[in-house]
Amino acid sequence: xxxxxxxxxxxxxxxxxxxxxxxxxxxxxxxxxxxxxxxxxxxxxxxxxxxxxxxxxxxxxxxxxxxxxxxxxxxxxxxxxxxxxxxxxxxxxxxxxxxxxxxxxxxxxxxxxxxxxxxxxxxxxxxxxxxxxxxxxxxxxxxxxxxxxxxxxxxxxxxxxxxxxxxxxxxxxxxxxxxxxxxxxxxxxxxxxxxxxxxxxxxxxxxxxxxxxxxxxxxxxxxxxxxxxxxxxxxxxxxxxxxxxxxxxxxxxxxxxxxxxxxxxxxxxxxxxxxxxxxxxxxxxxxxxxxxxxxxxxxxxxxxxxxxxxxxxx
Amino acid sequence: xxxxxxxxxxxxxxxxxxxxxxxxxxxxxxxxxxxxxxxxxxxxxxxxxxxxxxxxxxxxxxxxxxxxxxxxxxxxxxxxxxxxxxxxxxxxxxxxxxxxxxxxxxxxxxxxxxxxxxxxxxxxxxxxxxxxxxxxxxxxxxxxxxxxxxxxxxxxxxxxxxxxxxxxxxxxxxxxxxxxxxxxxxxxxxxxxxxxxxxxxxxxxxxxxxxxxxxxxxxxxxxxxxxxxxxxxxxxxxxxxxxxxxxxxxxxxxxxx
Numbered sequence: 001x002x003x004x005x006x007x008x009x010x011x012x013x014x015x016x017x018x019x020x021x022x023x024x025x026x027x028x029x030x031x032x033x034x035x036x037x038x039x040x041x042x043x044x045x046x047x048x049x050x051x052x053x054x055x056x057x058x059x060x061x062x063x064x065x066x067x068x069x070x071x072x073x074x075x076x077x078x079x080x081x082x083x084x085x086x087x088x089x090x091x092x093x094x095x096x097x098x099x100x101x102x103x104x105x106x107x108x109x110x111x112x113x114x115x116x117x118x119x120x121x122x123x124x125x126x127x128x129x130x131x132x133x134x135x136x137x138x139x140x141x142x143x144x145x146x147x148x149x150x151x152x153x154x155x156x157x158x159x160x161x162x163x164x165x166x167x168x169x170x171x172x173x174x175x176x177x178x179x180x181x182x183x184x185x186x187x188x189x190x191x192x193x194x195x196x197x198x199x200x201x202x203x204x205x206x207x208x209x210x211x212x213x214x215x216x217x218x219x220x221x222x223x224x225x226x227x228x229x230x231x232x233x234x235x236x237x238x239x240x241x242x243x244x245x246x247x248x249x250x251x252x253x254x255x256x257x258x259x260x261x262x263x264x265x266x267x268x269x270x271x272x273x274x275x276x277x278x279x280x281x282x283x284x285x286x287x288x289x290x291x292x293x294x295x296x297x298x299x300x301x302x303x304x305x306x307x308x309x310x311x312x313x314x
Numbered sequence: 315x316x317x318x319x320x321x322x323x324x325x326x327x328x329x330x331x332x333x334x335x336x337x338x339x340x341x342x343x344x345x346x347x348x349x350x351x352x353x354x355x356x357x358x359x360x361x362x363x364x365x366x367x368x369x370x371x372x373x374x375x376x377x378x379x380x381x382x383x384x385x386x387x388x389x390x391x392x393x394x395x396x397x398x399x400x401x402x403x404x405x406x407x408x409x410x411x412x413x414x415x416x417x418x419x420x421x422x423x424x425x426x427x428x429x430x431x432x433x434x435x436x437x438x439x440x441x442x443x444x445x446x447x448x449x450x451x452x453x454x455x456x457x458x459x460x461x462x463x464x465x466x467x468x469x470x471x472x473x474x475x476x477x478x479x480x481x482x483x484x485x486x487x488x489x490x491x492x493x494x495x496x497x498x499x500x501x502x503x504x505x506x507x508x509x510x511x512x513x514x515x516x517x518x519x520x521x522x523x524x525x526x527x528x529x530x531x532x533x534x535x536x537x538x539x540x541x542x543x544x545x546x547x548x549x550x551x552x553x554x555x556x557x558x559x560x561x562x563x564x565x566x567x568x569x570x571x
């Protein structure tokens with residue numbers, strides 16, 4: 001048997017595969033289609049203090065091997081989450097990571113403090129990197145001082161694991177990872193979506209109502225891998241790798257470049273049960289390699305470049 | 315009405331009108347539980363990620379353990395589907411969404427379809443007949459060659475070019491019909507392009523006829539996860555409803571089409 005579990009700040013997760021925020025609802029929407037106990041955990045849809053309507057349609061556009069979204073953090077608000085969602089989530093045999101988005105440092109603190117007083121929230125993921133809202137979002141995530149300030153403010157407010165989700169829409173993502181590590185974050189997750197756009201040439205207008213949106217899906221996997229690789233060299237805290245993972249093989253790539261865990265995002269829209277299969281596929285890969293723990297794959301990338309390139313090309 | 319991720323098998327593919335294809339799939343899980351107005355989300359190919367997202371289609375008709383999907387080729391997804399061969403396995407999520415309100419309080423259903431909006435009407439006709447309710451069908455198309463008219467009841471046709479039936483819109487046709495006939499306790503059920511639905515919603519309101527519209531939405535998932543398919547509500551605390559889980563059928567006047 002290969003060990004699949006891992007620990008973060010004393011919290012044990014059954015495996016290293018999570019559902020990415022915004023791609024698995026609040027965790028209770030698809031219980032008929034996917035068994036959450038096969039996942040290490042679920043990152044909830046971003047929660048804000050008050051409910052948010054989200055952006056006007058059109059909110060999603062398919063692109064080459066990817067999609068653009070501009071949802072605008074539509075969510076029911078933290079109070080409704082606690083009243084209507086958390087009771088069900090407490091009964092699930094998986095970990096619940098509450099993702100928080102806010103438009104001020106105070107709001108982040110308010111939402112986190114309220115959730116921290118609840119049973120059933122196992123960890124926090126702080127979204128400082130949504131590209132689709134006017135206030136907060138990228139204003140925070142692309143400014144290293146603001147990112148540091150948010151982490152500094154939130155760290156003392158909880159004893160539960162604190163994960164900060166970073167945006168790739170900056171020059172050096174590792175600078176942001178170092179900043180949050182220095183403030184006591186337990187982990188970073190990356191990447192959030194890449195800013196992108198698409199044009200309807202028949203109407204001459206942008207396809208998304210907000211003009212630009214966030215690109216996700218297999219199209220961004222090479223970018224995500226390079227960002228995880230960069231951050232893995234810069235910090236010691238664990239990394240949750242995110243970006244276009246569609247298979248166990250994709251997930252193993254992220255582990256090899258230095259991610260301790262992965263989040264499945266866009267794939268949930270197409271195949272909501274895929275996360276569980278990917279977790280099992282990773283374990284099978286590790287077993288095949290004669291490893292006793294999936295964790296042995298983390299950062300196992302070899303420095304010497306061999307001649308295997310041609311074979312994989314053909 | 316329980317939804318599931320299942321494999322359908324292509325039984326037949328036919329070109330049923332100009333540019334319109336009908337795919338018949340053997341899919342007992344969906345066939346046994348689906349109701350008129352619901353849809354399936356089709357994974358177009360299983361050997362790659364382009365196109366990436368599933369494509370939603372109303373189930374057009376159920377026959378035993380088989381379902382029909384009716385579509386025209388508008389992009390890469392439908393192009394791929396238009397060359398599916400019998401025996402091919404197709405990954406489906408379904409049945410999804412809220413069905414037509416066939417049990418609402420009415421005696422005569424006025425079915426209105428514009429273009430490919432005819433798709434869910436055969437299934438709706440079958441369900442109405444099983445309930446002993448009568449149905450009168452009004453179909454609009456650009457031209458006679460683009461009419462798909464199988465398994466429909468008491469059919470009236472409008473074409474933009476006048477090649478068959480009423481020369482004009484299907485909403486005009488309905489208006490003319492109701493001017494000449496007395497229909498006991500009617501309710502309109504409609505599917506079609508947005509301008510048609512908008513005009514029909516206004517017509518229904520003016521005549522005080524209850525009316526349910528089936529909307530399209532650009533959705534990444536079809537199962538309430540992505541929040542990608544909002545439609546604006548009229549009043550209420552929430553500004554938007556999701557077409558995939560709260561629709562695709564809505565009462566006219568409940569949402570802004």
